[in-house]
Amino acid sequence: MKGVVFTEFLDMVADRFSADMVDDIIDDAQLPSGGAYTAVGTYPHSEMVALASALSRRSSLSLRDLLLAFGEHLFGRFVVAYPAFFTGQHDALSFLAGIEDIIHAEVRKLYPEAELPRFVVESRSTDSLTLIYASGRHFEDLAEGLMRGCFRHFGEAIDLQRACLGEGDARTERFVLRRLPTA
Ligand code: HEM
Structure with a gap:
């Protein structure tokens, strides 16, 4: 999965929860990449599932609700990042x-x-x-x-x-x- 999806996810977590929450879920998820994503890199999609699951455990939100919220957020970011598609x-x-x-x-x-x-x-x-x-x-x-x-x-x-x-x-x-x- 492209790094841009991970960087957008972690930005959303920092915005809606906190920078500490970002650090906590990266620790919890025990990621092969260590959580240092670059927008142009490519990482296993299982890391996104691990991060979202860790956030679900630490917040009162279900995995489904978190992925829905992330999808809505991500679309708004795509509008900004890829204006030509619109x-x-x-x-x-x-x-x-x-x-x-x-x-x-x-x-x-x-x-x-x-x-x-x-x-x-x-x-x-x-x-x-x-x-x-x-x-x-x-x-x-x-x-x-x-x-x-x-x-x-x-x-x-x-x-x-x-x-x-x-x-x-x-x-x-x-x-x-x-x-x-x-x-
Ligand atoms: C301008 C709009 C969009 C752009 C630029 C875009 C781009 C991308 C990119 C870069 C990925 C990651 C691919 C990877 O990680 O290897 C992705 C994944 C995905 N996109 Fe889009 N996308 C757009 C709109 C949408 C929309 C509207 C939908 C839903 C109808 C959608 C559904 C998905 C899904 C579900 C994935 C996750 C991969 C999977 O399910 O197998 N995308 N998209």
């Missing part, structure tokens, strides 16, 4: 419909070693989008947080429902997104 993008569902073929395709060019999930558009209408997420890394909660960050960025009210389609080596999850009528 040029000409006006709504969340169109943006998310292009996650595989446009956004992550560009990410793959920038970081050939990136371990990205696979997203398939199962169906699409003006006001809805069904995406299937598949990844051996089981970051479906992070995916939900990123989607919620995307809704917030575009200022849209969108209902999100999820269903697990398969566990095992690769986790498969269906996300059904529906734009809510505006009052």
Whole structure:
């Protein structure tokens, strides 16, 4: 997993908890890398799970809630770090419909070693989008947080429902997104 994801995670922990919490979870997690991340480095994704689990133990928050919050935060950081991906993008569902073929395709060019999930558009209408997420890394909660960050960025009210389609080596999850009528 790219170092940028780790540095953003630790920045969020410093902001929302404290610098001491960052040190504590790095100690607890017993990381092969020692926790000294650079944005351009690549580290085992298991270190992210270990850090988030350590934070969950030390805070009263579940791993799911932490990954959701981190996903929302991370999307906001992507908006700042990768402005070119947002040029000409006006709504969340169109943006998310292009996650595989446009956004992550560009990410793959920038970081050939990136371990990205696979997203398939199962169906699409003006006001809805069904995406299937598949990844051996089981970051479906992070995916939900990123989607919620995307809704917030575009200022849209969108209902999100999820269903697990398969566990095992690769986790498969269906996300059904529906734009809510505006009052
Ligand atoms: C401008 C927007 C985005 C950028 C620049 C971006 C970039 C990245 C990068 C750099 C990684 C790390 C890859 C690695 O560590 O090797 C990643 C992982 C991931 N991205 Fe994106 N991403 C964006 C939007 C999204 C959105 C909107 C979603 C959800 C629909 C998403 C879902 C994920 C997930 C779930 C992972 C974790 C890896 C996994 O599950 O296997 N990303 N992305």
